[in-house]
Amino acid sequence: MDLLLEKPLDSLSKEVVFTITGSKSESNRLLILKALYPELEIVNLSNSDDTIHMQEALMSQKNHVDIGHAGTAMRFLTAYYASKKGLVTITGSQRMQQRPIAVLVDALRSIGAKIEYVNEEGYPPLKIEGGHINDTAVKLDASVSSQYITALMLIAPSLENGLKIELIGKLTSRPYIEMTVRHLQSIGVTVNWSQIDISVEKDDKSPSELISISSLNSTSQKSLTVESDWSSAGYWYSWVALQDTGYQLTLQHYFKESVQGDSKLSEYYEAFGVQTSFDNNQLILTKRSEKVAQRIVINLVNEPDQAQTIFATCLALGVDAHLTGLHTLRIKETDRIAALKDVGSRFRESVIETTQDTITLTCIPLEQHAEPVVIDTFDDHRMAMAFAPVACRTSLLIKDAGVVTKSYPQFWNDLKRVNVNITEI
Numbered sequence: 168m169d170l171l172l173e174k175p176l177d178s179l180s181k182e183v184v185f186t187i188t189g190s191k192s193e194s195n196r197l198l199i200l201k202a203l204y205p206e207l208e209i210v211n212l213s214n215s216d217d218t219i220h221m222q223e224a225l226m227s228q229k230n231h232v233d234i235g236h237a238g239t240a241m242r243f244l245t246a247y248y249a250s251k252k253g254l255v256t257i258t259g260s261q262r263m264q265q266r267p268i269a270v271l272v273d274a275l276r277s278i279g280a281k282i283e284y285v286n287e288e289g290y291p292p293l294k295i296e297g298g299h300i301n302d303t304a305v306k307l308d309a310s311v312s313s314q315y316i317t318a319l320m321l322i323a324p325s326l327e328n329g330l331k332i333e334l335i336g337k338l339t340s341r342p343y344i345e346m347t348v349r350h351l352q353s354i355g356v357t358v359n360w361s362q363i364d365i366s367v368e369k370d371d372k373s374p375s376e377l378i379s380i381s382s383l384n385s386t387s388q389k390s391l392t393v394e395s396d397w398s399s400a401g402y403w404y405s406w407v408a409l410q411d412t413g414y415q416l417t418l419q420h421y422f423k424e425s426v427q428g429d430s431k432l433s434e435y436y437e438a439f440g441v442q443t444s445f446d447n448n449q450l451i452l453t454k455r456s457e458k459v460a461q462r463i464v465i466n467l468v469n470e471p472d473q474a475q476t477i478f479a480t481c482l483a484l485g486v487d488a489h490l491t492g493l494h495t496l497r498i499k500e501t502d503r504i505a506a507l508k509d510v511g512s513r514f515r516e517s518v519i520e521t522t523q524d525t526i527t528l529t530c531i532p533l534e535q536h537a538e539p540v541v542i543d544t545f546d547d548h549r550m551a552m553a554f555a556p557v558a559c560r561t562s563l564l565i566k567d568a569g570v571v572t573k574s575y576p577q578f579w580n581d582l583k584r585v586n587v588n589i590t591e592i
């Protein structure tokens with residue numbers, strides 16, 4: 168499905184309230200924890216494909232599991248299956264079979280796990296014979312993906328003697344580890360994190376005892392409420408940044424004290440004139456000022472999923488940008504650095520330079536192009552959604568627009584609500 172997005176002709180509605188479902192990162196952590204502690208109840212679970220894949224895999228009795236494009240499901244389930252008795256082959260989409268997993272597999276093998284590569288060494292699919300983990304200390308490279316570390320942390324409380332995880336190299340995507348720590352602690356698991364070691368203690372309490380000392384936004388003792396997804400909120404920050412002063416929209420179910428690192432968006436978008444306020448767990452975004460920064464420099468090593476969104480905001484507003492800390496982008500749903508350079512260069516106002524871990528954009532404010540600008544999405548949900556707000560400057564043709572279901576299935580319906588004309592081509 169390709170979609171033509173055209174600039175809204177009528178005046179933009181100002182009273183828009185969006186309900187985005189729970190964070191897919193939080194949801195997929197909590198689903199693993201629920202598999203270990205079935206009494207746990209999860210409120211406001213994500214409706215994303217990634218979370219549905221995780222749920223289906225955990226419910227499945229089959230010994231062949233396909234998790235599609237879901238990176239967290241692939242990494243967390245690899246550790247989960249290694250920790251539980253049984254034989255499972257886990258695979259994913261074509262792209263998933265190109266996303267490296269050796270760091271996690273090596274770490275799990277070093278503590279006894281039996282895992283084989285079905286095709287190419289270092290990449291899914293994996294054949295896992297579970298129930299052989301027998302050691303209590305593991306080391307791994309922390310610079311490739313934080314998801315490998317989270318995967319080990321999530322299974323640690325169910326192991327005979329817990330797990331001490333030594334982090335080697337420069338930690339990437341740190342807030343995602345902090346999120347895992349918070350969720351483990353919220354169900355009563357003891358986690359100690361010194362400079363380079365994370366120790367997760369084996370729980371010898373019963374699950375209900377653990378959950379009853381839960382501290383994270385509990386609606387009841389056994390129930391944890393997932394905050395809505397900040398990574399998806401990014402597209403609405405970008406949308407508001409491109410509107411006139413006074414424009415406002417509201418997103419439901421966000422907490423002032425967030426465990427999601429992408430909540431840093433509220434600071435980043437101040438440079439684009441967007442003010443954030445909270446009212447009873449509603450996030451209110453207001454365009455306060457037409458004055459925006461002329462150039463921004465941001466290190467996104469902690470918020471890699473916002474790189475495309477911030478890039479597209481800058482492109483539309485004509486703000487020069489130097490984005491750093493992007494080394495993980497090459498192994499995500501697509502090589503996001505290459506994708507941004509390719510698609511970004513289709514806008515005549517921009518000049519883009521890239522390295523292994525940076526993108527530099529030099530641009531002038533975007534004007535209406537004679538033809539729709541083609542946005543190839545390369546199987547990456549964030550390519551589609553990050554560029555979509557740019558439609559209020561010039562028409563876009565979003566290729567393979569169905570990719571959004573990976574994280575935000577109702578995105579195109581929400582975009583219609585702010586009067587973007589959307590036509591299926």
Ligand SMILES: O=C(O)C1=C[C@@H](OP(=O)(O)O)[C@@H](O)[C@H](O)C1
Nearest residue numbers: 192239312313314340343471495
């Ligand atoms: O743990 C998580 O939920 C995630 C961690 C990040 O990945 P990396 O640690 O691979 O950067 C992020 O990009 C991804 O969307 C979700």
Ligand SMILES: C=C(OP(=O)(O)O)C(=O)O
Nearest residue numbers: 236237238239472499500
């Ligand atoms: C990188 C992402 O997800 P994952 O690695 O979990 O596939 C993402 O959602 O941007």
